[in-house]
Amino acid sequence: METVTTEEKIIRAADKLFTQKGYAATRTRDIAEEAGTNLALLNYYFGSKEKLFKYVVQGKLKMLLGAMGPALSDEHISLEDKISLITENYTNLLLENEELPIFILNELTVNRELFAKITQNTRQIAQPVLEKQLKERGVEISTTDLIINTLSMTLFPFIAKPLITSSGLVKEEEFVKFVTDRKKKIIEWIIKITI
């Protein structure tokens, strides 16, 4: 049997509720109840709701950026394979964490300072390599447009899922197939655009 410490139980409960409802709408009492512990333990272990939130957010953000960083900055991975890796990694990640992007982007809007440091690193390493690879190909598209187009087409269906499904564009039960099929298409589209 796996033993889960009280601290870990609180983290998991907080993760679930914060991601689901956002910071402001989540009650410390609900976290405690979800964790099956006492309300006071939240402050005993983490000091405050806000500190617990930051802990959770840091983890989520690393998750989100971790799916992109390493692939981008490797010189030995071709442009095609990079696009491929990004769409593949993100699609898989978001299939397991559908609320992740909206959660991050929403809290990011309110709490911008919190994120600046973590995000900058990734780009500064990745961008020069990408630019070099694009130049070698004699491509007219900018690195920025390439990255944003890839992320757009990959992430948008997850971000806009409630709009897409409730409008009937894609049925709820077909969603997984829809984004899975898109993985291959996106690479083709990006290549058509880029070359």
Place this chain on the structure above:
Amino acid sequence: METVTTEEKIIRAADKLFTQKGYAATRTRDIAEEAGTNLALLNYYFGSKEKLFKYVVQGKLKMLLGAMGPALSDEHISLEDKISLITENYTNLLLENEELPIFILNELTVNRELFAKITQNTRQIAQPVLEKQLKERGVEISTTDLIINTLSMTLFPFIAKPLITSSGLVKEEEFVKFVTDRKKKIIEWIIKITI
């Protein structure tokens, strides 16, 4: 001089704060203060915080869908012009209302039922016309992919603006130029993909 009723002042204040901070984080007292009125007037005119919120959301949602609906269902507008209209309309709309998409998508995640009715209409009218136009062209892409790709590339920069700017991909002061320049590019890209 323009005369603004108290009711209108409350709506504008609520609009601003709800869009900026979301439902849960917005305090009725802040709305009253922002409107320059008394707290009790909010309940006098709208009954409750929730009713006021729904009023605001309905307006925002119509705004968002209104930028797409009419263009799509018109048989006399060519495919190119439709893509063109959507990116043009949305880019302009979101330049004036940058927080709009994240606000809608976030609240939509929590409050799904509220939106179902309004969104369904738009698609049911538009999709058949689009499908016909695509078939006439002998194009292999699906209507769904076409719509989602166009929306992705147009909306994503606004949705992910905090991530894009704080990561340094696009500088805050260059953002307007960036999305404005993208308008033309998106149309070219979509055509490359579609044809």
Place this chain on the structure above:
DNA sequence: ATTTGATTTAATCATTTGTTTAAATTGAAA
């Protein structure tokens, strides 16, 4: 000028919410 209904104000209520406190319990070390 008076009346009447709509609007506004100030004060208060009841509940929720994040946090703290002090006592109880547990479990390992001496």
Place this chain on the structure above:
DNA sequence: TTTCAATTTAAACAAATGATTAAATCAAAT
């Protein structure tokens, strides 16, 4: 077994928050 720190519990506190009330003010109609 005793001791002692770490952990857990139950209760309470103070502030914040959505809502309500009753009185005051205003503006138009009579």
